[in-house]
Amino acid sequence: MKNKEVKNWNFLLLFVLLIAILLPLCSAGVGISWNKESSLVPENTKTCLTYKVYNPWPDDSYAQVKLSEELMQIISYQESETEFIPHDTSSANAIPVEFCFKTPKIYKENCWLFNELVCKKECKEEMKIYEGEVEIIEADAPEVVEGSGGSATKMSVSAPLRVKVQCVPHARDYSVIYIAVILIAGILLTINLIRRKNKKK
């Protein structure tokens, strides 16, 4: 009986030792899941992309979502800068993070009036590409304890992203001229009809 008890204690001790050895082997981590590396967007258009963050490790983590400098030029909306990622969040259950971009007006137009009106676009320029990365940075990284020299450590993961700005060619737009003709002709017609009415009186 005593032998059995000792065996059980030994087994328990071994189990605790094994856990104690294995547990400190990993900490919280960060993961990124993506299914788009490039997006073709017409100029002056808003488009949204979704990336996913996950943490398959045993500790909870906080992650900061950061876009590289070049992409920051065109970002118009970022859902959240810091995300809480619970432990054991697998890639299949990754948490989506949405970004929206508004592409600028880049390509030149050939205009007849005031550089704005009666324009046509030929798209002879090279396609503008904003190339950068979406980076997920561990947000709760410990600072180095004061009074101890050394380096704090931070981890991140990233995915590449290219936003290609598409030029959409169009023929000269005469709408302003048509509207002007409609207005002028309408005014002249109205004046003419009013005069006619007054004469009849």
Add this chain to the structure above:
Amino acid sequence: MVFNGKFIYRGFLIFSILLSLLLLILQNLNYFSGFSISETTSNVTVNKYLSITFSSNLSGGIFFGLISSLPTINQNATHNYDKNFPTQNQTDYYVNISTDSNTNVDLCIKADGNLVNLANDILKLGNETYANSTITNSSVPSISDEISLTTSYIKSGENIAVGEANYYRFWLDVPIGQQSGDYNNTINFKGIQAGESC
């Protein structure tokens, strides 16, 4: 029926209005028909995912202990040789690639700047070095492969397979004449899809 000048004038105005209206509609037909050129097209649909974590000693920071004689060359970080399972004297600084990844990973490393103390004295970053390897034992990663840290990301591990680890050792030189104090900085590790640039 008699067409006088005024009738022709009015007819011309009405014709101008109608013609302009027609041309305006034709010009903007795309808009009226609901066809918009501002649709978004994406051209890659392959799903990729990767995740990394630190060993607990790497997560806690890299320390070089108390240095009391100068100059000191290649002072070992405190956990460079203290992992003794399954073999002796392995490094306890490593980055794990999760098995829940579907792409091999390259690791990039950089520091945020020189090591600085509270009095703003500087220990130049070039004095902090590292070596890395996908295996570890008492001699690997080896000091003969040491590389100085820089403030830009450089590749520190390439094509690390899913479920594998990348092991590191760190060393610090402290030149003669260096002011006393606790010097700190931050080292960043970034996991990227294998083959991409840092």
